[in-house]
Amino acid sequence: MSKLWIVGDSYSIGSSYKQNLWQYDENWIDIVSKQLNVQDNDVENFSQFGVSNDYIFKKLIESFYQFQENDYVIIQTTSPSRK
Numbered sequence: 001m002s003k004l005w006i007v008g009d010s011y012s013i014g015s016s017y018k019q020n021l022w023q024y025d026e027n028w029i030d031i032v033s034k035q036l037n038v039q040d041n042d043v044e045n046f047s048q049f050g051v052s053n054d055y056i057f058k059k060l061i062e063s064f065y066q067f068q069e070n071d072y073v074i075i076q077t078t079s080p081s082r083k
Contacts, residue, residue, distance in 0.1 A: 001039075001042060002036065002037075002038055002042065002068075002070045002071055002072060003038065003042045003043070003044055003067075003068065003071045003072070004029075004032070004033050004036060004038040004042065004043045004044070004071070004072045004074070005044045005045075005046075005063060005067065005071060005072065005073045005074070006029060006043070006044070006045045006046065006047055006073075006074045006076070007046045007047060007056050007059045007060050007063070007073075007074075007075050007076070008047040008051075008056060008074070008075065008076030008077070008078070009047060009048065009049065009050065009051050009056070009076065009078040009082075010047070010048070010049040010050065011047075011076055012029065012045065012047035012074070012076040013045075013047050013048075013049065014027065014029050014030075014043070014045050014047075029043065029045065032074070036072055038072070044063070044066075046059040046063065047076070050082070051078065051082065052078065052082040052083050053077050053078055053080065053082065054083075056075065056076075056077060056078065060073075060075060
């Protein structure tokens with residue numbers, strides 16, 4: 001079974017994160033996982049609000065050895081001005 005790994009900034013926060021600012025039932029992560037036939041419990045999302053590309057790269061490297069053949073990895077970078 002394939003997993004979907006996502007690392008990025010707030011544009012990659014999943015729809016399961018509910019807060020006053022995020023009032024939607026589905027976003028691009030849900031659509032992509034459905035198209036790839038990846039179940040919700042097989043989505044690993046390490047995205048955070050306001051993070052830098054250094055953070056994104058660090059999370060990618062920390063997760064790298066957990067990737068399996070046929071997994072999907074999406075890296076959504078952020079503005080280079082974020083530190």
